[in-house]
Amino acid sequence: AQDREEQRRITWLGLWSNVGLSAVKGVVGVQSGSVSLIADAFHSASDLCGDFVALAALNLAQRPPDELHPYGYGHYESLATLAVSALLIGGGVGIGHHAFEQLFEFQANANPPELRMVPAALGIIGFSVVVKEWLYRRTVDVGQRTRSPVLVANAWHHRTDAFSSVVALVGISGTALGTPLLDPVAGLLVSGMVLKAGGDVGWDAVQDLTDRRRDSDQTTIKGVYDIARDLSLQAGSGIIDVHDVRVRRLGHYMLLDLHLRVDPRLSVTGGYFEKRRIKRRIHRAFPNVSEIFIHVQAHPSRSQKFTSSNYDSDARSLSLRRYSGGGGPPPKLARANSRKQVLVSRSVRTQFQIEQDVSEAVAASMADDPVVLGLAHALVHYNVAEGDEMPFITVEANLRMDTDITLRRAEQAAHLVRERILEIPDVHDVDIHVELLES
Numbered sequence: 001a002q003d004r005e006e007q008r009r010i011t012w013l014g015l016w017s018n019v020g021l022s023a024v025k026g027v028v029g030v031q032s033g034s035v036s037l038i039a040d041a042f043h044s045a046s047d048l049c050g051d052f053v054a055l056a057a058l059n060l061a062q063r064p065p066d067e068l069h070p071y072g073y074g075h076y077e078s079l080a081t082l083a084v085s086a087l088l089i090g091g092g093v094g095i096g097h098h099a100f101e102q103l104f105e106f107q108a109n110a111n112p113p114e115l116r117m118v119p120a121a122l123g124i125i126g127f128s129v130v131v132k133e134w135l136y137r138r139t140v141d142v143g144q145r146t147r148s149p150v151l152v153a154n155a156w157h158h159r160t161d162a163f164s165s166v167v168a169l170v171g172i173s174g175t176a177l178g179t180p181l182l183d184p185v186a187g188l189l190v191s192g193m194v195l196k197a198g199g200d201v202g203w204d205a206v207q208d209l210t211d212r213r214r215d216s217d218q219t220t221i222k223g224v225y226d227i228a229r230d231l232s233l234q235a236g237s238g239i240i241d242v243h244d245v246r247v248r249r250l251g252h253y254m255l256l257d258l259h260l261r262v263d264p265r266l267s268v269t270g271g272y273f274e275k276r277r278i279k280r281r282i283h284r285a286f287p288n289v290s291e292i293f294i295h296v297q298a299h300p301s302r303s304q305k306f307t308s309s310n311y312d313s314d315a316r317s318l319s320l321r322r323y324s325g326g327g328g329p330p331p332k333l334a335r336a337n338s339r340k341q342v343l344v345s346r347s348v349r350t351q352f353q354i355e356q357d358v359s360e361a362v363a364a365s366m367a368d369d370p371v372v373l374g375l376a377h378a379l380v381h382y383n384v385a386e387g388d389e390m391p392f393i394t395v396e397a398n399l400r401m402d403t404d405i406t407l408r409r410a411e412q413a414a415h416l417v418r419e420r421i422l423e424i425p426d427v428h429d430v431d432i433h434v435e436l437l438e439s
Helices: 002-032 035-061 074-108 118-145 149-176 182-209 217-232 268-285 313-320 351-368 407-422
Strands: 239-250 253-262 289-298 372-383 392-402 427-437
Touching: 002 035, 002 118, 002 149, 035 074, 035 118, 035 149, 074 149, 074 182, 074 239, 118 149, 149 182, 182 239, 217 239, 217 253, 217 268, 239 268, 253 268, 268 289, 268 372, 351 372, 351 392, 351 407, 372 407, 392 407, 407 427
Parallel strands: 253 289, 392 427
Antiparallel strands: 239 253, 372 392
């Protein structure tokens, strides 16, 4: 909201500046008899069109997505940029045409026109150059900071007006000094500069409207790959990698979609939680990305990082065997990381880290109660309501017990295991299932 207010404020400031400058230039131009100053007044008045286009685009682009525009109104900002580009090109053509006319008039009539009020004309033109250059710098700063292409285009419209004022300044000075040829020569140079600026701004708008990838998009794409790699290297992470990362520009914001490959042992909610992790990291790194569409895929083969010391398969299977050590508690499994592993600025750990703690809890219960034969499997579910920061984590554990025990005895053993699992940080609820096996 603050960015939008700043955008509107600088655009309104430019609009009223154009109103005042065009009026003063027109009056002084008529009084002094300067054709260049009168033409410059009309050019300042034409800048009002760019200001109105920019204001309309800014008001449209801030609307939220709706049924007719499910991706938002960002393309209207690109369309407005294209319109301002056309105004820039038209201004460049007009300056060039005026310069050619002056050249032909100079050839036909070598006598320069008589000017009056030269100091006043030069003063107002100099003031116009200063004001317009300041407006250009201020507008382009706001446009780049808020990533608004239509503001950047309108900033160049201000600079075009400053260029035309320079032409008028050179023309009046040259006429007063007896060298009127300076006016058309300077006009042709400025015309070329304005045409190039209009073409560059228009080409950027065309690229946005046609979803053509820009060179600057590579920075965002590379950043996404770097974020995925960093997350995949974290202990207990279920992320393997990302691929097919694509971006689309809609005015001042971007849409991003990618394919996220995760470990196939993740539960559905575990995969969703990994998707949520990478999405939040991308939003934090690239604030101009408004929406991220992530397609989650199970990796066809287990990644090496999950069979290494980060999450040892032998350590995980320890809880499937009866602990036969003497006297003391069962040995603690080696942990890849502490329980306070920070996860996207939150102390919520990954599915594999919680599953490892579940294995340890069952192993400890096996030492206390011989009825528990082991852990068949465990699943971790992340229940995240819309808008919630922290998930509600449920563990589903399948215990193996002897067929010779009574139902009450199995219930007592399951209750003991459940209480141990509930001691694990981040776990809110436990669902115990019992599988009876022959001893």
